[in-house]
Amino acid sequence: MFFEWQGQQPVTLRCIDKMTETRDSVSIKLAALNPALLFRFKPGQFINLGVEIDGRSEFRAYSISSMNDEDYLQLTIKRVDGGKVSNFILDSLLSGDTVQALPPAGDFNCIDHPPVQSHQGAKTLLISAGCGITPVFAMAKYWLQSAKSDVHITFLHVARSAADTIYYHQLESLHAIYPNFDLKLLLKNSAGTRHPQGRLNLDWLLELVPDVEQRTVYLCGPGQFMQDVQGYLAAVNFDMANFYQESFTPVIGQNSDLADEPVNVFVPDFDLSIEAQKGQPLVEVLENAGLPIIAACRSGICGSCKCKVETGSVTSTSQQTLTPQEIEQGYVLACSSLVESDLQVQLG
Structure with missing residues (x-):
């Protein structure tokens, strides 16, 4: 039987092994709580992995290095200067610990893009x-x-x-x-x-x-x-x-030329108004307010931070995972969007 992902809702996996690869990298194997289930993905894809650090769930994207139809997913993680999640995994994650994960994703794979x-x-x-x-x-x-x-x-x-x-x-x-x-x-x-x-x-x-x-x-x-x-x-x-x-290289930062003008971001689902600055990354605004948004790759390629701008405007540098219909409806990737005006935002 194959593991069933729950749409874009995080699922719980267990770390069943942790292996040293080099002096600054490890591989971890993640299995379903029922270890008989097999995983399927397209070679080259990644998963968004979530761990709890200081009482807060932090997600990052990591590529899968295992084979299809195995009863585990293997990820290889390298230490990064200032990397909150990567360094936590290297230093603190133990075999037996549980993590959160979103389904395999990513256009970089050899199934959708086979060799000539x-x-x-x-x-x-x-x-x-x-x-x-x-x-x-x-x-x-x-x-x-x-x-x-x-x-x-x-x-x-x-x-x-x-x-x-x-x-x-x-x-x-x-x-x-x-x-x-x-x-x-x-x-x-x-x-x-x-x-x-x-x-x-x-x-x-x-x-x-x-x-x-x-x-x-x-x-x-x-x-x-x-x-x-x-x-x-x-x-x-x-x-x-x-x-x-x-590439999981971040593609957006605050626009310092606009950062002195205050704006308001209203999230009706939480009846919350957030003071922000024009030119500030939308994901930063939402995260600083403690809202439950997952921003894993922070590069505009995984789609985990998709949200809907109902009123107001943003400047987006990536729409890679959004369909034309979603773009027309106002969906954006928060990690790749800068606030341009007062906003009303719907999460999820």
Whole structure:
């Protein structure tokens, strides 16, 4: 039997294992309270994970690194400077603890965006750095373990050293076992490994993946890293129709040019009027008032903070998960919207 998610209502999962990956990252396995239930998702997707910190539920988005049809979901979390949820998970979450979770989501996946097929099969390039390795690792495992798959995978990951490479030994094993899995690690310190030492640039990309133009590219990593990679692809006239990327980098901040003008945000469901500043992120206004809004990715890609602006106006930088009908009805993503005037907002 498969696990049944409850729409956009959080469900309770239990941490059944916690494993050290590197000095600053761990993997956790989450199971249903009934451990016989199996999970399904699209490789590359994430879940919004909620934990209680100082009496308050905090949600963040983490990519899934396990396989479909297993009785657990595996997430890999890396320590982040100032990262409230990530650092709590590394330092305080224990096997046996419960967490809250929203259903798998995300357009960055290899089901909705399969690699381009040719008469020789499909050729992909998975590029990652840091914890960006998680979703592309899930994609690679899916292709390798699919009996019908004819995908050739070049897996290019950038890290400080072998010890700082998440899944290092698993990647080496896949490279040894599967002829269609070609591992390319580029390390700042490659001592004791067979891998080259350097910093990714266009020359390194072409040396490690000389047929990059023939591949479908899936990219995930820190914001600047991904911008750099896109620049390298543009330099070789790569067909960006065959390019997909994921990012949880925040996309919005307060507009300081507007921040001195007071506005009012009224939430009728809670009969609450909130004093705010013009140019302030809507999610910040709602969170500071203690309202139950979930803002997981904070990047305008997960949709967990969807709410309806019934009157007034906001400036939005992302509408990625909203349908045309929802946009017409006034729905916005609070994490990606700046308050422009007095508002009336409906949550949920």
